[in-house]
Amino acid sequence: GAVVSQHPSRVICKSGTSVKIECRSLDFQATTMFWYRQFPKKSLMLMATSNEGSKATYEQGVEKDKFLINHASLTLSTLTVTSAHPEDSSFYICSASGMVNTEAFFGQGTRLTVV
Amino acid sequence: DAKTTQPPSMDCAEGRAANLPCNHSTISGNEYVYWYRQIHSQGPQYIIHGLKNNETNEMASLIITEDRKSSTLILPHATLRDTAVYYCIVSNEKLTFGTGTRLTIIP
Numbered sequence: 017g018a019v020v021s022q023h024p025s026r027v028i029c030k031s032g033t034s035v036k037i038e039c040r041s042l043d044f045q046a047t048t049m050f051w052y053r054q055f056p057k058k059s060l061m062l063m064a065t066s067n068e069g070s071k072a073t074y075e076q077g078v079e080k081d082k083f084l085i086n087h088a089s090l091t092l093s094t095l096t097v098t099s100a101h102p103e104d105s106s107f108y109i110c111s112a113s114g115m116v117n118t119e120a121f122f123g124q125g126t127r128l129t130v131v
Numbered sequence: 132d133a134k135t136t137q138p139p140s141m142d143c144a145e146g147r148a149a150n151l152p153c154n155h156s157t158i159s160g161n162e163y164v165y166w167y168r169q170i171h172s173q174g175p176q177y178i179i180h181g182l183k184n185n186e187t188n189e190m191a192s193l194i195i196t197e198d199r200k201s202s203t204l205i206l207p208h209a210t211l212r213d214t215a216v217y218y219c220i221v222s223n224e225k226l227t228f229g230t231g232t233r234l235t236i237i238p
Binding site: 020022050052059060061062065107109111119120121122123124125127 | 165167169172173174175176177180218224225226227228229230231
């Protein structure tokens with residue numbers, strides 16, 4: 017399958033700082049990228065959908081000013097957690113899709129710990 | 132997106148076929164059935180997807196009933212590395228994950 021690379025895989029940051037997570041599609045052009053978060057022993061929760069060159073669409077209850085998403089090119093999307101707090105500690109996962117009704121491929125995830 | 136119902140857990144003996152059921156009775160005509168799995172602390176892995184015909188690839192087979200209200204994922208010869216949480220998703224756009232089935236392969 018296609019390769020989606022997420023960086024970093026783990027990050028620890030201090031409360032109040034911002035953290036940027038990158039998601040790259042390495043061997044295909046991703047017209048749509050999705051961002052999820054997952055708490056321990058829970059399922060993935062969709063946070064937002066981003067299409068290249070346009071603003072992201074956020075799911076209900078997800079603060080767009082706290083979770084900034086940029087999808088500036090067909091191979092890169094970034095999620096910035098601004099003014100992080102301990103409750104933002106979670107496993108963040110991106111996925112990328114080339115076309116509608118085709119499979120999406122997932123990154124390996126980023127474990128964020130806010131101390 | 133239509134909702135799916137999966138058993139919370141299943142066991143399967145190593146070397147046997149693992150059959151994972153999924154109910155999606157409210158599926159609409161343009162929604163595909165996708166299967167993903169997640170091994171602990173990793174991103175989900177794509178397995179297979181289909182619209183109405185049965186599908187097979189190197190990993191698994193997907194059997195969709197004629198009325199499309201349910202489907203079965205078949206892993207033909209389960210190995211210990213197939214132990215994971217398996218998610219059945221119906222969608223025509225974004226993938227919304229339910230609680231999945233925790234499949235444990237028994238040696």
